[in-house]
Amino acid sequence: MAATAETKQQVEDMSGEYKYGFSTDVEMDMAPIGLSEDVVRFISAKKEEPEWMLNWRLKAYRSWLKMAEPNWAKVNYPKIDYNEIYFYAAPKSQNKPKSLDEVDPELLRMYEKLGIPLREQEVLAGVEGAAKVAVDAVFDSVSVATTFREELKKAGVVFMSISEAVREYPELVQKYLGTVVPQRDNYFAALNCAVFSDGTFVYIPKGVRCPMELSTYFRINAENTGQFERTLIVAEEGSYVSYLEGCTAPMRDENQLHAAVVELVALDDAEIKYSTVQNWYPGDKDGKGGIYNFVTKRALCKGKNSKVSWTQVETGSAVTWKYPSCVLAGENSVGEFYSVAVTNNYQQADTGTKMIHLGKNSRSRIISKGISAGKSQNTYRGLVKILPGADGVRNYTQCDSLLVSSESGAHTVPYIEVKNPSAQVEHEATTSKISEDQLFYCRARGFGEEEAVAMIVNGFCRDVMQHLPMEFAVEAQKLLGISLEGSVG
Amino acid sequence: MLKINDLHASVDGNKILKGVTLEVKAGEVHAIMGLNGAGKSTLANTIAGRDDYEVTAGSIEFQGKNLLDMEPHVRVGEGLFLGFQYPVEIPGVSNLNFMRTALNSVRKYRGLEDMSAAEFMKLIRAKAEKLGMAPDMLKRFVNVGFSGGEKKRNEMVQMAVLDPTLAILDETDSGLDIDALKTVAAGINAQRRADTAILLITHYQRLLDYVEPDVVHVMIDGKIVKSGGKELAVELEEKGYADVA
Numbered sequence: 001m002a003a004t005a006e007t008k009q010q011v012e013d014m015s016g017e018y019k020y021g022f023s024t025d026v027e028m029d030m031a032p033i034g035l036s037e038d039v040v041r042f043i044s045a046k047k048e049e050p051e052w053m054l055n056w057r058l059k060a061y062r063s064w065l066k067m068a069e070p071n072w073a074k075v076n077y078p079k080i081d082y083n084e085i086y087f088y089a090a091p092k093s094q095n096k097p098k099s100l101d102e103v104d105p106e107l108l109r110m111y112e113k114l115g116i117p118l119r120e121q122e123v124l125a126g127v128e129g130a131a132k133v134a135v136d137a138v139f140d141s142v143s144v145a146t147t148f149r150e151e152l153k154k155a156g157v158v159f160m161s162i163s164e165a166v167r168e169y170p171e172l173v174q175k176y177l178g179t180v181v182p183q184r185d186n187y188f189a190a191l192n193c194a195v196f197s198d199g200t201f202v203y204i205p206k207g208v209r210c211p212m213e214l215s216t217y218f219r220i221n222a223e224n225t226g227q228f229e230r231t232l233i234v235a236e237e238g239s240y241v242s243y244l245e246g247c248t249a250p251m252r253d254e255n256q257l258h259a260a261v262v263e264l265v266a267l268d269d270a271e272i273k274y275s276t277v278q279n280w281y282p283g284d285k286d287g288k289g290g291i292y293n294f295v296t297k298r299a300l301c302k303g304k305n306s307k308v309s310w311t312q313v314e315t316g317s318a319v320t321w322k323y324p325s326c327v328l329a330g331e332n333s334v335g336e337f338y339s340v341a342v343t344n345n346y347q348q349a350d351t352g353t354k355m356i357h358l359g360k361n362s363r364s365r366i367i368s369k370g371i372s373a374g375k376s377q378n379t380y381r382g383l384v385k386i387l388p389g390a391d392g393v394r395n396y397t398q399c400d401s402l403l404v405s406s407e408s409g410a411h412t413v414p415y416i417e418v419k420n421p422s423a424q425v426e427h428e429a430t431t432s433k434i435s436e437d438q439l440f441y442c443r444a445r446g447f448g449e450e451e452a453v454a455m456i457v458n459g460f461c462r463d464v465m466q467h468l469p470m471e472f473a474v475e476a477q478k479l480l481g482i483s484l485e486g487s488v489g
Numbered sequence: 490m491l492k493i494n495d496l497h498a499s500v501d502g503n504k505i506l507k508g509v510t511l512e513v514k515a516g517e518v519h520a521i522m523g524l525n526g527a528g529k530s531t532l533a534n535t536i537a538g539r540d541d542y543e544v545t546a547g548s549i550e551f552q553g554k555n556l557l558d559m560e561p562h563v564r565v566g567e568g569l570f571l572g573f574q575y576p577v578e579i580p581g582v583s584n585l586n587f588m589r590t591a592l593n594s595v596r597k598y599r600g601l602e603d604m605s606a607a608e609f610m611k612l613i614r615a616k617a618e619k620l621g622m623a624p625d626m627l628k629r630f631v632n633v634g635f636s637g638g639e640k641k642r643n644e645m646v647q648m649a650v651l652d653p654t655l656a657i658l659d660e661t662d663s664g665l666d667i668d669a670l671k672t673v674a675a676g677i678n679a680q681r682r683a684d685t686a687i688l689l690i691t692h693y694q695r696l697l698d699y700v701e702p703d704v705v706h707v708m709i710d711g712k713i714v715k716s717g718g719k720e721l722a723v724e725l726e727e728k729g730y731a732d733v734a
Contacts, residue, residue: 441577444537445591446565455590459581
């Protein structure tokens with residue numbers, strides 16, 4: 001721990017000057033507890049939003065008041081009291097650890113295993129002042145971010161926070177915001193519309209192939225995106241973008257409720273590849289604490305030959321409720337969903353996808369791998385819907401579940417609605433338990449128990465992992481192993 | 490090198506080993522022969538440390554250390570190798586990745602650096618070629634869709650890569666045609682050195698035509714009932730287990 005102590009000292013030295021500023025900010029940036037029209041107005045005012053944006057939020061808020069929290073998912077959690085939540089609280093510095101020494105040692109051990117540099121560990125762990133230190137002191141990351149922005153600008157790609165975009169590109173935001181996930185789509189989406197804190201806006205102009213993978217990592221140091229994240233990606237005709245969301249390291253976060261909305265729009269011949277690694281705090285071994293992750297992610301394949309590919313590796317959160325979907329409106333459009341969901345201890349995940357086929361000859365492919373360990377519950381829930389006008393549609397679905405422990409549960413709930421007789425729909429599902437024979441075989445080749453589990457699980461997930469961009473895949477592999485530590489039995 | 494003394498072991502509460510005593514010295518090849526159910530595989534799995542094999546009495550010492558105190562992977566680090574009677578399939582994991590991880594785990598245990606990818610490729614290609622394994626087999630998933638012979642050959646490649654001090658080969662000869670048997674035997678003979686030892690577990694004397702043992706043991710009902718030179722194997726083949734024992 002010598003290096004940590006050293007860094008701690010360095011950070012204390014460097015962050016000294018920021019301390020005062022941070023605590024002042026906090027007092028000013030806190031909305032009153034609970035949710036009301038005033039809170040919505042407060043958030044909008046904080047963000048210096050134009051009138052139309054405020055009205056949009058208020059309309060969503062009024063809808064939300066009349067809606068009910070969904071209860072059909074196979075998850076259990078205590079009732080959320082929306083009057084006990086702060087809906088706008090910029091950096092929660094009051095409770096920030098002063099140094100890594102105050103951070104949960106389990107979390108640090110995980111960072112170490114993932115090979116994350118100490119400076120980044122501090123940013124992730126939310127050490128007071130660390131984000132600024134990371135930006136100011138780590139010279140390389142500044143220059144990387146700068147070069148990055150310049151290169152994107154040259155290509156005409158817009159990549160900024162959604163708050164900035166509301167001010168700088170109001171026509172674009174107004175044209176697309178809420179067109180894929182309507183305000184009243186569901187309870188959590190409506191909530192997000194009313195109170196979204198920030199998020200990302202990406203616009204790829206016609207015919208442009210985005211010159212690099214866009215990663216939230218380059219933005220995260222600058223702004224606190226908070227618990228109600230909003231992402232909008234628009235790919236114009238013939239454009240291409242690959243977007244990476246999240247981080248393999250668990251982010252320290254005191255917000256229990258997360259309700260994000262992600263909207264993707266792909267026009268003619270455009271392609272969007274959206275990859276997520278979600279590793280939020282899952283709660284402790286006894287199921288205490290942890291994030292509730294209620295996300296609405298949807299893509300509209302609006303144009304002909306458009307393509308959207310969702311790839312997700314979900315290992316975190318206490319409760320996950322998430323169905324990244326594709327509305328395949330364009331002729332010959334393609335939707336893909338590749339998912340790995342790992343649950344351990346008392347985690348609950350209800351995740352899957354919806355493929356809605358409207359366009360002729362549209363195709364979709366679903367590969368879902370669920371891994372349940374500890375006493376967790378892992379559900380795949382998916383809908384494949386083919387509308388009457390959609391001729392020549394094809395879908396292939398494969399859902400595999402792997403049980404690592406005997407006390408965990410794996411559930412598969414596929415819904416298939418076919419209203420056009422020309423459709424070809426295939427569904428395959430398997431459930432298996434990690435076998436003693438496999439474990440012993442690995443161990444008899446020198447693998448430790450956890451290494452053996454990680455190897456077998458990674459093999460099980462291979463079909464999904466290979467769709468992750470390189471830089472994510474290696475880390476995600478390590479992450480799978482770490483998430484399953486202590487889970488054999 | 491290996492000293493087993495009065496070993497008793499049970500599986501699911503059934504007593505299988507009922508007092509096995511055996512000593513294997515460096516440079517020796519021992520063969521354990523016996524009918525199905527005699528406890529040969531149980532002995533192999535117990536030495537390798539399989540969880541559900543419970544040792545109820547006796548001891549196993551390997552190079553002066555108490556083997557029974559060690560986790561299975563530690564035993565591998567110490568130089569033990571078990572060639573499986575039924576090699577296990579691991580879907581999605583390439584043979585290359587599997588073997589490289591295995592080798593580096595063992596190296597780590599011994600305090601050595603990881604072997605670089607380039608160096609490893611050189612090593613494994615050489616070993617695979619020697620054992621007549623096609624290069625594309627290395628890229629395939631571990632044992633998935635391999636024929637019986639290919640699986641056994643794969644075990645031999647793994648053994649060659651890990652270069653164990655003591656190799657226990659559990660019915661490595663079963664299900665092999667004569668050509669495969671010859672390559673597997675060549676693999677075993679290549680592993681035979683003054684500083685290594687090999688314990689062959691087999692039904693038939695056939696393998697022993699190609700790998701000549703120093704000592705042959707006959708196992709019946711969880712005990713070694715008779716030991717002798719290689720001529721004992723021939724005698725068994727001719728007269729059958731009942732008469733010899």
